[in-house]
Amino acid sequence: MPAAETYPDDLRYHPEHDWARIEGEEAVLGITWFAQDSLGELVHYEPPAVGATIAKDEPYGEVESVKAVSDVIAPLSGEVLAVNERVVAEPEIVNEDPYGEGWLVRIRMADPGEAETLMDADAYRAHVAEQ
């Protein structure tokens, strides 16, 4: 079942519709409810390699629906520690649970200060309302 529209308060948001959950020096990244809803049912996730370096505001992977492909933009810079292999096998998990089981990568942040440049949930909700 598709998830209901939510933007959890404990996450930080990038304007390209990506979220980050900061956990000490690490962060978990994914795409927002708005992003998955715009794409429709996901059928493919092309992840980065574990160990790869990703850069804030740059694409680090791709997600595809039946109709379209979309770059996933990194909200933060860092080194990829883990890729969600369950989403590689069953991409529709992102539609069902975009902030939980549908996470995309875990990284070690290169510059924890970058998190300050991201939006909080209220600012992101306002950003979505303008789309």
Add this chain to the structure above:
Amino acid sequence: MEATLERTPLYARHLALGARMVPFAGWEMPVSYEGVIAEHRAVRTDCGVFDVSHMGELHVEGPTAHAFLQGLLSNDLDRVGDGQAQYTLLTNERGGIVDDLIVYRLRAGQYLLVVNAANRETVYGWLKEREPRGCEVRDASAEYALLAVQGPRSLERLGLPPRPAFTHELGELDGIEVLISRTGYTGEPGVELCCAAEDAEALWDAVLARGAVPCGLGARDTLRLEVCYPLHGADITPDTDAISAGLGWACALGKEFTGVEVLRRIRAEGPARRLVPFVMEEKAIPRRGMPIAGGGEVTSGTHSPMLDRGIGLGYVPAASAAPGSELTIDVRGRPRRARVVEKPIYRKEE
């Protein structure tokens, strides 16, 4: 300035159902309601309904209509009797495909052409320019709505008897007068229902009340691709010929029509490239325009909901066209393996 998009008589119904609307061939059309995959499965297992009122309907009538169309269309119109229909191509002097369409013989000297939305004006202009004495071409697209009701349970749900494919008859569905055609674009049993534009909402409501699932253009594309029906503007164009596209079966090369000499030559020499169906052997979704190693190109690609893998159609050198041939597709810089398969890509297990 953005051009104004046209809307079918069912526009308000689509919005009321919460459809995601997209521009398509100059029309604002539903791409999906609940979701492409659910709609696709509904058509493969039960019954779905598509609003295809954006397609064009051209009447060609008069004592010379038959000879006129026989000289322009690739298939043999002599084989089409009253109450029958035929898949055919409008070809140009180079043997290219101006449009693929279905011609209905209503009665002697009265034909109805159902053409692609994107090509309606081109086809109308093409015919009008060449219209001979004793024949009139008329664009009646605005007068009609067209619903495709498709799926293994569609006849049962509509209460219609089985009939041979490519036949049509005037009839009635829940009190609404319709032209019922045994045609479609999904590979499933079903009908296309043509009614007066003012009856469109009543017909749509009647079909939904009988249990058909509303389906958008997204599922229409995945369904047709699984059964390898070409899409004009993607797989076939004015620059591709019918023989290379595998549509030689719709070309009566023994008769005279526009571009037939070119097609005879290609048939005799063998095409340099062929349009082939393929299935991805690695996780990746092919998309239109992706290069195929060795000098080919993907013309249509998607994720097959039934096979749960990437599938597509593309032109490849004739030497790589046999089923079983391995292809390498450039998926945004990543080489991904695919294999040429027999048509159709998806076949129901009996």
